[in-house]
Amino acid sequence: xxxxxALIIIKPDAVQRGLSGTITKRFEQVGLTIIxxxxxxxxxxxxxxxxxxxxxxxxxxxxxxLKNCAAKGVDPKVVFKTADAVSIGKIVKxxxxxxxxxxxxxxxxxxxxxxxxxIRKISGNTIPVLAAPGTIRGDFxxxxxxxxxxxxxxxxxxxxxxDAVDDGEKEVALWFSPSELFSYERADEKIMFP
Amino acid sequence: MKxxxTLLIIKPDAVKRALIGxxxxxxxxxxxxxxxxxxxxxxxxxxKNHYPGTSEWISExxxxxxASFAQSGTDVQKVMGTKDPAKLxxxxxxxxxxxxxxxxxxxxxxxxxxxxAVARKLRGHTIPALAExxxxxxxxxxDSSTVSSALDRVVKTFVHASGSTEEAEREIKYWFKGEKFxxxxxxxxxxxxx
Numbered sequence: 091x092x093x094x095x096a097l098i099i100i101k102p103d104a105v106q107r108g109l110s111g112t113i114t115k116r117f118e119q120v121g122l123t124i125i126x127x128x129x130x131x132x133x134x135x136x137x138x139x140x141x142x143x144x145x146x147x148x149x150x151x152x153x154x155x156l157k158n159c160a161a162k163g164v165d166p167k168v169v170f171k172t173a174d175a176v177s178i179g180k181i182v183k184x185x186x187x188x189x190x191x192x193x194x195x196x197x198x199x200x201x202x203x204x205x206x207x208x209i210r211k212i213s214g215n216t217i218p219v220l221a222a223p224g225t226i227r228g229d230f231x232x233x234x235x236x237x238x239x240x241x242x243x244x245x246x247x248x249x250x251x252x253d254a255v256d257d258g259e260k261e262v263a264l265w266f267s268p269s270e271l272f273s274y275e276r277a278d279e280k281i282m283f284p
Numbered sequence: 285m286k287x288x289x290t291l292l293i294i295k296p297d298a299v300k301r302a303l304i305g306x307x308x309x310x311x312x313x314x315x316x317x318x319x320x321x322x323x324x325x326x327x328x329x330x331x332k333n334h335y336p337g338t339s340e341w342i343s344e345x346x347x348x349x350x351a352s353f354a355q356s357g358t359d360v361q362k363v364m365g366t367k368d369p370a371k372l373x374x375x376x377x378x379x380x381x382x383x384x385x386x387x388x389x390x391x392x393x394x395x396x397x398x399x400x401a402v403a404r405k406l407r408g409h410t411i412p413a414l415a416e417x418x419x420x421x422x423x424x425x426x427d428s429s430t431v432s433s434a435l436d437r438v439v440k441t442f443v444h445a446s447g448s449t450e451e452a453e454r455e456i457k458y459w460f461k462g463e464k465f466x467x468x469x470x471x472x473x474x475x476x477x478x
Contacts, residue, residue: 107471111309118302129321131466193468272388277300
């Protein structure tokens with residue numbers, strides 16, 4: 091079996107709470123290898139490219155927001171000055187970018203067998219209030235869609251973690267140049283995978 | 285409030301033991317602020333110039349080696365083939381470079397009041413076998429010069445921490461040449477720094 095790569099980003103809420111090391115530990119403990127690491131303010135071009143910029147994606151995000159507005163009895167026109175899903179999707183992307191750049195972030199490339207599945211499992215639901223105890227989001231946050239919508243901001247969910255095999259490769263390539271990635275064997279590698 | 289910066293380096297053995305998160309956490313917990321971090325695998329030259337490398341410095345290293353041999357009651361002439369501090373120092377210097385090249389390392393900058401002293405205290409004595417309980421060097425290693433010289437290598441001092449503010453300044457400039465550090469707020473700032 092071939093190893094997979096994934097991108098992990100410790101986001102500004104976790105960085106500002108001093109949780110970078112504590113969260114990084116979780117990925118190391120489970121047996122994944124950190125093959126790239128850097129701490130810096132996310133560059134605008136990279137963050138913009140990190141989230142899709144297709145109308146399909148904007149529409150999906152906008153529709154989700156509209157649905158939330160309807161459920162809460164909020165008039166989207168008051169909040170967003172529009173009820174058009176694509177336009178709302180674009181506004182939400184702007185919020186995501188602002189959040190990402192609120193402080194420097196810890197960007198890591200990790201590698202391991204079935205890495206994507208493992209990091210999904212230990213990261214927990216992307217909506218912290220729904221994330222199970224024992225997961226990173228479940229243990230370190232409890233933000234919810236309602237709270238986020240009320241304050242007109244994106245969910246603060248501590249980490250970004252690639253959640254599909256293709257995304258893992260693509261995101262690592264977006265955030266890291268080949269010279270920033272390293273290959274080495276963990277001291278316990280052969281014990282875990284003889 | 286006057287803050288200072290210090291340089292920390294996680295060396296290859298600690299990276300391979302998956303201790304990156306644990307080490308970052310150790311320095312984050314007392315409120316030191318992570319300002320920069322990067323994984324890299326430097327060439328021999330880059331490692332060589334991390335050290336002062338002057339003849340005085342090399343002899344001083346030789347003298348430290350002589351002292352630690354005397355302390356353990358081992359015959360330095362028999363083990364190392366010389367008693368000359370300059371020769372011993374050069375020998376240690378070459379082996380140090382070899383040690384640093386065993387795999388990727390992580391260089392980091394932390395900031396805070398008395399950051400240099402705080403980081404040194406948490407790291408503990410340079411030689412793990414002599415480090416105070418609770419310090420990183422004591423908790424994660426028991427390496428000593430007796431063990432290392434028998435195995436033809438240097439003592440694996442797996443966390444480097446700048447020894448003084450002057451050293452920190454020089455080392456930060458060296459490892460993060462021309463890099464800008466973004467300021468941000470830690471959760472503890474409002475309690476201790478205002």
